[in-house]
Amino acid sequence: MTDRSSFLDGPLSLSKGPRGWRRLRLPRGFIFIVPLLVFLAVTFGVPLVGVVMRSLGSSEGISLKYFNEVIQTQAYWKIMLNTFRVSALVTLMTCLIGYPLAYWISRLNRTAQIIAVTLVILPFWTSVLVRTYAWIIILGNRGLVNETLLKSGLIDEPMSLVFNETGVAIGMIHVLMPFLVLPLLAVMIGVDQRLVLVAKSLGARPWAAFWRVYFPLTFPALAAGAILVLILSLGFYVTPALLGGGRVPMIATVLDTLINRMPRWEIASALSIILLGCSLILFALYRRLDGVFK
Amino acid sequence: MKRKNNSIWMLGASAAIAGLILTGCGDAGTTDAGTTDAGTTAETEAADASSETEAESCPIDPSVQLNFINAGGTESDAIQLGYIDPFTASTGISVTLNPPNDLGRLQAEVESGNVTVDLFSTESTTAEQAIGEGLFEPLDTTKANFAPAIPGAISEFTYGFQYYSTIMSWRDEAVQGGAGPATWAEFFDTEKFPGRRGLADYPAFTIPIALLADGVAPADLYPLDVDRAFNFLDKNKDNVAIWWEAGAQPPELLASGELDYSMVWSGRIVLVPEDQGLRYSFDQGLLDLAVIGIPKGAPNYCEALAFLAVVSQPENQAAAATLLPYTGGAEGIDQFLPADNLDIFPTSEANLAKQVLQDPKWWFENGTEVQKRWEEFKLNR
Numbered sequence: 001m002t003d004r005s006s007f008l009d010g011p012l013s014l015s016k017g018p019r020g021w022r023r024l025r026l027p028r029g030f031i032f033i034v035p036l037l038v039f040l041a042v043t044f045g046v047p048l049v050g051v052v053m054r055s056l057g058s059s060e061g062i063s064l065k066y067f068n069e070v071i072q073t074q075a076y077w078k079i080m081l082n083t084f085r086v087s088a089l090v091t092l093m094t095c096l097i098g099y100p101l102a103y104w105i106s107r108l109n110r111t112a113q114i115i116a117v118t119l120v121i122l123p124f125w126t127s128v129l130v131r132t133y134a135w136i137i138i139l140g141n142r143g144l145v146n147e148t149l150l151k152s153g154l155i156d157e158p159m160s161l162v163f164n165e166t167g168v169a170i171g172m173i174h175v176l177m178p179f180l181v182l183p184l185l186a187v188m189i190g191v192d193q194r195l196v197l198v199a200k201s202l203g204a205r206p207w208a209a210f211w212r213v214y215f216p217l218t219f220p221a222l223a224a225g226a227i228l229v230l231i232l233s234l235g236f237y238v239t240p241a242l243l244g245g246g247r248v249p250m251i252a253t254v255l256d257t258l259i260n261r262m263p264r265w266e267i268a269s270a271l272s273i274i275l276l277g278c279s280l281i282l283f284a285l286y287r288r289l290d291g292v293f294k
Numbered sequence: 295m296k297r298k299n300n301s302i303w304m305l306g307a308s309a310a311i312a313g314l315i316l317t318g319c320g321d322a323g324t325t326d327a328g329t330t331d332a333g334t335t336a337e338t339e340a341a342d343a344s345s346e347t348e349a350e351s352c353p354i355d356p357s358v359q360l361n362f363i364n365a366g367g368t369e370s371d372a373i374q375l376g377y378i379d380p381f382t383a384s385t386g387i388s389v390t391l392n393p394p395n396d397l398g399r400l401q402a403e404v405e406s407g408n409v410t411v412d413l414f415s416t417e418s419t420t421a422e423q424a425i426g427e428g429l430f431e432p433l434d435t436t437k438a439n440f441a442p443a444i445p446g447a448i449s450e451f452t453y454g455f456q457y458y459s460t461i462m463s464w465r466d467e468a469v470q471g472g473a474g475p476a477t478w479a480e481f482f483d484t485e486k487f488p489g490r491r492g493l494a495d496y497p498a499f500t501i502p503i504a505l506l507a508d509g510v511a512p513a514d515l516y517p518l519d520v521d522r523a524f525n526f527l528d529k530n531k532d533n534v535a536i537w538w539e540a541g542a543q544p545p546e547l548l549a550s551g552e553l554d555y556s557m558v559w560s561g562r563i564v565l566v567p568e569d570q571g572l573r574y575s576f577d578q579g580l581l582d583l584a585v586i587g588i589p590k591g592a593p594n595y596c597e598a599l600a601f602l603a604v605v606s607q608p609e610n611q612a613a614a615a616t617l618l619p620y621t622g623g624a625e626g627i628d629q630f631l632p633a634d635n636l637d638i639f640p641t642s643e644a645n646l647a648k649q650v651l652q653d654p655k656w657w658f659e660n661g662t663e664v665q666k667r668w669e670e671f672k673l674n675r
Contacts, residue, residue, distance in 0.1 A: 246537025260396035
């Protein structure tokens, strides 16, 4: 494989031809992806254009009045900020838990690694509803955690672990963990352990060796994984809806009300476009980080 | 060599991805509500019972399949038992139930110009909004054999098939076997009744109840003083542990100990066995009517009308009520209901006296504004 690091100057590269023209060079086998691209364009692209048109008030002429309404309605704006806040919190917690976890897995022997990675990927293989309801059973007032703590006498009355933001955070971290751990793990396994040994042999203490040699080598993967987790958690619907007890409004639950219950599709479209814009900015940042550090 | 491998890999990968997307995109499928063909009879009993002119003006085609968007869950079971089974038995037409009944779905159907839905059920406030937006066909009750209905049950566009009530319920353990709250004010009284409360995440129910709890007399309830309701909810929101969205949640949450007191829809709680320790009261309950309408441009108007005629029969409503205890708009239904247990129904005489009636027209006019304020209120919960 050639050295194609970033998508933008990889498969679809612009090359200067003999007369200085720019020629689009498609990768070999591109023809096989065309059916899929057409399918995606029809099933995903066309409705997306429809959403954009609806948000601009296509039937009455182009206007920004729906975007205006979204920005001026305090509720939507605040819920957007709340969504970012919860997502940032979840991302932070996922990194704090995921990084040591990935580090630990990278140091295991091969068999144990396979088992550990399977356990990390396990959430992918269960339905999101089953996962979420399982959390209610585990974290509920008469659930596993509370019953154990009550019986052992550590607490007097059940802790409120679900149907609030705590429960939502736990559920989201559980679902998003693989997205951070797996790429991080791949990088960590690839890090040359001798570099750390060399640092230590040059007199660095273990913590300094880690912080100044190992961590910078894994930081790009961590940053890229963190932004991926952030983007994904912005759009979470099922977990906050079921585990939040109605008290964790995220942008997706608001969109549910706007699309299904009220319904006000123009506002929903405007809100969706704003959310899409934010996600695209974050994604651009993700690609930039991914590309810069490679 | 490397290039050949690449091409084959890409082809395989794109095929696999396309396959995954296609299977993933397959929806869960609608519940097939029984397609027993009741024989090859071309004539229907409904047509037999009505006069010949009626049958001619609205012909029934036994080969069609009706698509009914409803709330799902226990309501689907009740509709199946009480209405779909007799309808299919008498006409041979099968009816597919298609939850959930979000208004957005109805709007999508009608707006697309290619309506595939024949029947849509919802509660009165949403129905009022649907009527206002021209999403329902007018019901021509002369074209099918409707049973006589109590006043207010049949409107120009809808047939009222469920008188349901939003009432308070609690766990016996929470009040240690004593008396539960008698009014909504007591429901929110944390000194007299300590514990976790659950409220519906629907302003249409929670706003009137907040006003009743704040001391507004039932007769003065509408037009709603929204500011006063939100003030009350702001003061009391810390006592609310869960804002539920699905009707099946409150009995489950009460039974599992997540909640001690909760708003609930009466039909969900009155049939729960005694030993689960759940109590309820119809005092100050909020009475409302759930209705069925025919979407504008529905493909099988006459068959849908015939179905509504079956829904209007009191004995069918009584059968449906055995699973979900709500009576419909049929006149003289009491003789079909179990006489010893009439008080599980919101429309029994004793219960009617205690309850407050919902006003769908007010909600049609003010619903959007209230919903916006509700969203903002949600942020601070």
